[in-house]
Amino acid sequence: xxxxxxxxxxxxxxxxxxxxxxxxxxxxxxxxxxxxxxxxxxxxxxxxxxxxxxxxxxxxxxxxxxxxxxxxxxxxxxxxxxxxxxxxxxxxxxxxxxxxxxxxxxxxxxxxxxxxxxxxxxxxxxxxxxxxxxxxxxxxxxxxxxxxxxxxxxxxxxxxxxxxxxxxxxxxxxxxxxxxxxxxxxxxxxxxxxxxxxxxxxxxxxxxxxxxxxxxxxxxxxxxxxxxxxxxxxxxxxxxxxxxxxxxxxx
Numbered sequence: 037x038x039x040x041x042x043x044x045x046x047x048x049x050x051x052x053x054x055x056x057x058x059x060x061x062x063x064x065x066x067x068x069x070x071x072x073x074x075x076x077x078x079x080x081x082x083x084x085x086x087x088x089x090x091x092x093x094x095x096x097x098x099x100x101x102x103x104x105x106x107x108x109x110x111x112x113x114x115x116x117x118x119x120x121x122x123x124x125x126x127x128x129x130x131x132x133x134x135x136x137x138x139x140x141x142x143x144x145x146x147x148x149x150x151x152x153x154x155x156x157x158x159x160x161x162x163x164x165x166x167x168x169x170x171x172x173x174x175x176x177x178x179x180x181x182x183x184x185x186x187x188x189x190x191x192x193x194x195x196x197x198x199x200x201x202x203x204x205x206x207x208x209x210x211x212x213x214x215x216x217x218x219x220x221x222x223x224x225x226x227x228x229x230x231x232x233x234x235x236x237x238x239x240x241x242x243x244x245x246x247x248x249x250x251x252x253x254x255x256x257x258x259x260x261x262x263x264x265x266x267x268x269x270x271x272x273x274x275x276x277x278x279x280x281x282x283x284x285x286x287x
Contacts, residue, residue: 037061037069037265038214038258043076043083051083054260058087062095064269070186070212070256072100072133073118085123097122098129098212100163100186103136111147115156131161131186135169145176152180159183161212167203182209189213189253191243191284192223204252216247216255226287235274244271246284 037058045051058069069087071080081099088095099122105114115130130151132144151157162173163186174182185204189196189211196211204211217240227239237245247255248271257268276284 037066037268038256039069039071039080039084040075040214040258041080042071042258042260043079043081050260053262054083055086057260057262057265058084060262061265061269062087062091064266066265066269067094068096068098068254068256070098070100070214071122072102073105073114073121074100074102074133078117078121081118081121085121089123092124096128097124098131098161099127100131100133103132103134106132106136106139106144108143108147111144112150115151119156126156126158129159129161129184130157131163131184132165132173134164135162141169141172142176145173149177149180161186161210163187163212167199170200170203170209184210184212186212186214186256188215189247189255190216190218191226191246192218192221201250201253205250209252211250211253213247213253213255216257217243223287226284228283231276231280231284235276237271237274238267240267241271242284244268245274245276246281248272249275249281 042054069084071084099118101111101114105111130148148160160180160182161184162170165173165185170185187196187200201211222239222243224239227242232239232242244255244257247253259265259268
């Protein structure tokens with residue numbers, strides 16, 4: 037589950053609705069929650085803290101350090117602030133949110149490895165990195181492996197298929213697909229009604245099923261509505277045939 041704009045609310049009732057939606061997702065087996073220090077100026081992480089209270093061991097928390105905090109000491113301090121907001125002693129996955137060419141990647145990765153040694157981070161990832169930048173990040177690590185790259189990927193936005201997705205498959209990295217529902221822009225012409233009817237799925241569910249058809253891809257749709265979370269969670273209740281996936285792709 038993604039949390040962009042989670043933490044933005046105008047009332048406590050709206051905040052409670054966000055918490056309820058994420059908790060329902062956990063109940064349904066959506067145990068990866070992705071957030072970032074940048075989201076809602078840290079309030080997203082605070083909402084996640086409330087969501088995982090009492091079930092922390094059952095949830096895989098991923099957060100991200102902002103590109104302006106990639107110098108060594110800044111990474112350490114940013115992680116400490118995130119941990120405090122999240123109410124946890126560690127994050128499962130800590131990612132560089134965007135590359136920053138002004139900061140040597142080796143300096144950033146040295147800090148990431150220190151966080152792993154100190155038990156504050158379990159796994160290291162990147163986000164919005166090209167194949168070349170991902171290779172540089174991997175080469176900069178001395179003892180740990182890079183496990184993931186979070187990039188935009190949906191049926192409407194397939195640019196990563198040119199090189200990033202094949203690279204992740206080949207190198208056994210997880211591709212975390214953000215905006216997998218194309219910000220609500222559902223390409224209805226690409227999703228045959230016959231497939232929806234055969235599997236009893238909505239077009240939204242078919243989109244999510246298609247994005248996650250590869251074993252190396254995890255999708256993180258964001259929703260602050262319980263019904264939408266339930267719809268997302270059941271999107272992989274069945275898998276389509278390869279022919280059906282190709283039919284969707286061809287539009």
